[in-house]
Amino acid sequence: MSGTETARQTTAPGRVSAAGDWLREYASADTDAPSLVVLPHAGGSAAFFGPLARALAPDVRVLVVQYPGRLERRRHRAVEDIRELARHTADAVAARTGGGPVAYFGHSMGALVAYEAALLGEQGLGPRPRALFVSAGRAPVLTHVDPAVLRDDESLIEQVLWLGGTSKAVLDEPDMRELVLPALWADYRALTAYAPDHGARVDCPVTALIGDRDPLVPVEDAARWRDHTTGPFQLQVLPGDHFYLTPRLVHVADTVRTVLTELF
Incomplete structure (x- = not known):
């Protein structure tokens, strides 16, 4: 049986699950803190953004999405x-926020999920977005x-190794490959099938936000997000690759905090 077939069979059974399964909080926030919803990259898990949640606490309540099909939701x-x-x-x-306004932050594939969730909110089909951060x-086009x-x-x-999100040592472990591959296949199929509303x-x-040495996303492709909003747009180019936000965590947190302080 091929790896592709294994991934397909692993992800097919089961349920998508209830709303309460989707969100993780890694730090406490002030009662009146604005909510930032974080969407991970392809194959990524919520835990990757625990450091960002802690860097923003207690000023921002960070809700990180745990996609189904991975880790405790495998x-x-x-x-x-x-x-x-x-x-x-x-x-x-x-369900978690009572429908109040939120901001979205998506990294890589998560940027598309965050954008589509923000569109739903502006159509009255979810929390209304005050800001969208795409990393x-x-x-989309x-x-x-x-x-x-x-x-x-x-x-x-x-x-995945080329992008630098996971070490080769991790993916060389058969048990880890078995855990990671089904989610990766699902996410890349989602990316392949995505057709934006132009x-x-x-x-x-x-x-x-973009790293100046991102091997996958040229700066000019990130700049085209300006075509997907009627509101203000800013582009920040930071030193680093596709996962620039790990070494630039403090800068990213400061940027998010500054924008949200002005909007909430």
């Missing part, structure tokens, strides 16, 4: 559709997955 059916992920996110956030992501990446398990793993725009301010 028995829940993985979602292979960006807009479905956005719908579940909007529902979960509304290490191409603008430029979304593209190289078909060669989806050739087999090894090509997908090569892509006429859609959010009204809230958008801040795009």
Whole structure:
């Protein structure tokens, strides 16, 4: 049985699960703190953003989405559709926050999920977004997955290693590969199938953040997020690669805090 078939069979059974399963909080926040909803990258888990949550506490309440099909949610059916992920996110956030305004922060694939969730909120189908932060992501109209990446398990793993999100030592462990691959396949299928509405725009301010040496997303592709909002837009280019935000955590947290202080 091929790795692709294994991933398909692993992600097919089970349920997507209830709204309460979707969100993680890694730090306490002030009672009146604004809520920031964080959407991880392809194959990523909520725990990756624990440091960001702690850096923003107690000024910002950070709610990190844990996609199904990974870690403690590995028995829940993985979602292979960006807009479905956005719908579940909007529902979960509304249930947790009472439907009040929020800001969204998405990294890489998560930038698309955050954008679609923000669109839902502006249509009255979820919490209304006050701000959208898009990190290490191409603008929706430029979304593209190289078909060669989806050739087999090894090509997908090569892509992940190239981007620098996971160490080779981790992915060389058979048990870890078995845990990671189903989620990766689901996320990359979602990216491949994503077709943006070219006429859609959010009204809230958008801040795009990108590493100056990102091997996947050129700075000019990140700058095109300006075409997806009718509100203010700013682009921040920081030293680093696709995961620039790890060494630049303090700068990213300060940027988020500054924007939200002005808006909430």
